[in-house]
Amino acid sequence: MRTSWATALIISLSAASNAAIAGEPGGDDDVVVTGKRDGYGRADTAAAKTVAPLRDLPQSVAVITAAVLRDQRALSLQDALKNVPGVGFSTGDGQRDQVTIRGFSAIADQYVNGFRDDALYFRDLSNTERVEVIKGPAAVLYGRGSSGGLINRVLKRPDVDVTSATLTGGSFGHRRAEWDLGRYIAASAVGLRLTGAYEDSDSYREQQFLRRVALAPSLLVQGGSTSLYAVADYVRDRRLMDMGIPALNGRPVDVPARSYYGAANARDADSTQSQVLSQTAVVEHVVTDELRFRDGFRHYDYTLERHGTLPDAVDPGTLTVTLRHNRIGRREEGWSNQAEVTQTLALAGTQHQLLYGYEAARQLKDASTYAHRVVARTALFDPVLPVMDNASFTALSARTSTTLETQALYLQDLADLGHGVKALIGARHDWFTQRTRQLLPGQPNLARLDRTWSPRAGLVLQPDPAQSYHVAWSRSFQPSAETFALAANNAELAPEQTVNREVGAKYTLLGGRLALQTAGFILRRTGIKGADPAEPITLLPIGTQRTRGLELSGQLDLPAGLHAIAGYSYLDARVTASANPAFVGKRATITPRHAANVFVTGSVADWFGVGGGLNYVGDRWAAPANTTVLPHYVTADVTAWCRIGPARVQLNGYNLGDTRYIVAGHGTSPLLNLPGAPRTLLLTLRLND
DSSP, X not given: XXXXXXXXXXHHHHHOOOOTTOOOSOSOGGGSOTTOTTSSOOSEEOTTSSOEEGGGSSSOEEEEOHHHHHHTTOOSHHHHHTTSTTEEEBOGGGTSOOEEETTEEOTTOEEETTEEOOSSSOOOOTTEEEXXXXXXXXXXXXXXXXXXXXXXXXXXXXXXXXXXXXXXXXXXXXXXXXXXXXXXXTTTTXXXXXXXXXXXXXXXXXXXXXEEEEEEEEEEEEETTEEEEEEEEEEEEEEEOOOOBOEETTEEOOOOTTOOOSXXXXXXXXXXXXXXXXXXXXXXXXXXTTEEEEEEEEEEEEEEEEEEEEEEEEETTTTEEEEEEEEEEEEEEEEEEEEEEEEEEEETTEEEEEEEEEEEEEEEEEEEEEEEEEEEEEESSSOOOOOOOGGGOOOEEEEEEEEEEEEEEEEEEEEEEETTEEEXXXXXXXXXXXXXXXXXXXXXXXXXXXXXXXXEXXXXXXXXXXXXXXXXXXXXXXXXXXXXXXXXXXXXXXXXXXXXXXXXXXXEEGGGTEEEXXXXXXXXXEEEEEEETTEEEEEEEEEEEEEEEEEEEEEEEOTTSEEEEEEEEEEEEEEEEOSSGGGTTOBOBTOOSEEEEEEEEEEEXXXXXXXXXXXXEOOEESSTTOOSEEOOEEEEEEEEEEEETTEEEEEEEEOTTOOOOEEEEOSSOTTOEEEOOOSEEEEEEEEEO
């Protein structure tokens, strides 16, 4: 039986919790740099579930602000994350946002306002204030996952007056409308806001399309020492399930970027449709000046229906490609509750921000996989696509119902030890229960319980207000059913573990207008499940992947109207142990050794502005065997805008050099490689009151 979210809400509110990373004002206001709210940099974050200056955290955190999202006209998480060094892009089976961070998959490491948001769908940014990427293992506060890091979207809050309407149109039939309506009544301390988007676009890819609706109403009520923040988020998304183009002789085939390898009637036969509805409520109460209590609850409901035709095999002798068709359905419902108390404490000449937390969560994930079959074999360079009938795919090959339950206790201390020395230490203990029911006959039900500690420790040295140096160690865990159902070959295996060792420096210069960040790190994930060479259907916990890396990033905001964001990453990510000796020494997939980005804008008196930037991505391997390479590329983007009364007119140009490149790979197959967009122009009209 499915959990009643209303019942769970009543239970959870009595248990108490905190919606961390909600982006609330408050805390150490003196660390917020005046005038930076509309800039490319941000001085503080709640990544440690305590609002604190970024320079105080012994951890790398990247923040993509609202100004960057606006000036680049970022419409997807991928658009936003190209500004973050250390991130690689996956096709996500044509149905979801999926990236790697520091060489490790972050398929389930998605969060919104600090709550887990691991349903497999494409997020909309119409309600997003900023995107934060927390680097390295973060299980000490967030639980399972996060080998290389996690992504957190911070939503727009109803604490401002705003009336905004936005229309965007451009190349390849792009059409999108957005709205943002908000009122905050200071006299009664009540705020309301409604954001949303409607999109009906085509694409540079043949038969690709996108039909999307997004709505997000929110409420803020503040009364004395208690406040309530509530938000609902609805997204319905239908598009082509696009798995890209195949490869030949170690490289993606040399065909136009529009080329599609699927069904001839793809808009009907190869579509994926997802729908997500979530509700979040956060209560905060100030008990005393030193003691605060927060309770946050989130419920979500998710459905997916996916049909796709994709390349299955390439014959280099006959230059033909085999196509197969598959079908998957998913239904999820879940709730999570985080209870936290924050306390400030002076002890023996030291200052402490203590965090006491309890989290309870339950997810029910149903999946139906239908038997796939080969539907065509056709010429590789001039394919004749088959006409598909989805009604003929009704034979189930697997049907599972998986329940994931979490209970966790955690404690953290952000301490100022004096003389420019600060420390962050914490630990979390998870009780994570996984149960999978096989709903087809002849297959066993599976279950396991993992009890796991996730510790971290870091030390910060700050010789003066401009310099901050840190050293840190942290550990996270990745259980067998982290995202998908338990299977007979993994149910008996203990969670994989990731350990991160990091040293870094942060500089705040030019009166806070220039922020620089650098970090060197070694990440090691052990116990990775690999096939036993003697019995391939049996998995053994003997794999190890290691990443040695360096990251540099910076943000600049000058009063004269000059803004910049830049980054560089070097990642040596490779397998150091494997059940299959052939994989030892192989590099991690879709992870470039070198990547760099820069974007600079300048404006005059807030009425005219221009800018542009470059993105470089190095060679990446498409699959674990390292037999197919996705070549390096450079793209150039520009922007120009002017303000005419209440209107802002903005033109964005992407890939001005019309570079042919592969933007994303699958990560496990060499045959599913997505070409990047050719030269693209978008014109945006934004009206504000």
